[in-house]
Amino acid sequence: MQKLTLPEVYERLFTAYGEQHWWPADSPFEVMLGAILTQNTSWQNVEKAIANLKQHEILHCESVANSNLSELAEIIRPSGSYKQKARYLQHFSWFYLHHGKHAGLIKLPPGILRKQLLALYGIGPETADSILLYALDKPVFVIDAYTKRLFTRLQHVEHQPTYDSMQRYFHQRLPEDLLLFQEFHALIVEHAKRYCRSKPLCTQCPLLDHCPAPTQAIPLARLA
DNA sequence: ACCCAGGGTCATA
DNA sequence: TATGACCATGGG
Numbered sequence: 143m144q145k146l147t148l149p150e151v152y153e154r155l156f157t158a159y160g161e162q163h164w165w166p167a168d169s170p171f172e173v174m175l176g177a178i179l180t181q182n183t184s185w186q187n188v189e190k191a192i193a194n195l196k197q198h199e200i201l202h203c204e205s206v207a208n209s210n211l212s213e214l215a216e217i218i219r220p221s222g223s224y225k226q227k228a229r230y231l232q233h234f235s236w237f238y239l240h241h242g243k244h245a246g247l248i249k250l251p252p253g254i255l256r257k258q259l260l261a262l263y264g265i266g267p268e269t270a271d272s273i274l275l276y277a278l279d280k281p282v283f284v285i286d287a288y289t290k291r292l293f294t295r296l297q298h299v300e301h302q303p304t305y306d307s308m309q310r311y312f313h314q315r316l317p318e319d320l321l322l323f324q325e326f327h328a329l330i331v332e333h334a335k336r337y338c339r340s341k342p343l344c345t346q347c348p349l350l351d352h353c354p355a356p357t358q359a360i361p362l363a364r365l366a
Numbered sequence: 367a368c369c370c371a372g373g374g375t376c377a378t379a
Numbered sequence: 380t381a382t383g384a385c386c387a388t389g390g391g
């Protein structure tokens with residue numbers, strides 16, 4: 143059993159699952175809010191929160207920035223951790239309203255912009271990179287718990303890799319291609335949904351013959 | 367009843 | 380630096 147290269151893994155996932163059409167949203171701002179709302183939360187619950195925001199017609203940075211905090215919290219309640227996330231959304235919306243949307247901040251180099259995002263309350267590395275990749279079209283690879291689990295399992299990295307080391311691994315081995323980065327991460331998530339702990343890897347897994355212990359699930363919590 | 371979800375912050379040692 | 384508690388809804 144020899145190790146698959148990253149392009150080979152991508153090819154297999156793409157062949158198995160096809161285009162994923164990420165990120166599902168009507169505007170870049172909706173992508174940004176979705177990236178915050180989906181923190182440790184199923185996308186199904188995020189959809190409910192976004193539907194509520196649309197129904198109240200406040201899915202704009204001016205509206206969220208100026209909304210009443212407790213009312214905003216109730217509107218996004220289905221997404222869980224709703225009081226925290228209401229603050230996150232409002233902080234981000236203020237930032238985007240005053241420094242992003244009309245100022246030239248989003249034209250800054252990705253590395254500079256990434257630091258600006260990371261300085262915001264409620265935005266960590268994965269959320270920042272999701273915003274950069276899917277809302278602002280910057281070629282930045284997104285690392286999540288699924289990515290860590292899969293590529294630990296495929297013996298590309300050691301146990302408990304850090305976010306930055308994992309990201310460097312992908313950046314060094316893949317061409318800097320926006321659409322590739324967008325599609326690859328979406329495919330990893332789709333793969334994880336099909337082969338998660340409750341649904342062990344089976345004979346239809348496109349990576350089965352290169353997985354050393356396919357039926358042995360690694361708890362996500364151990365890969366944080 | 368438990369575990370998890372397209373994480374992040376904060377207090378503690 | 381490295382764990383652990385906490386956030387909190389909804390589905391399996």
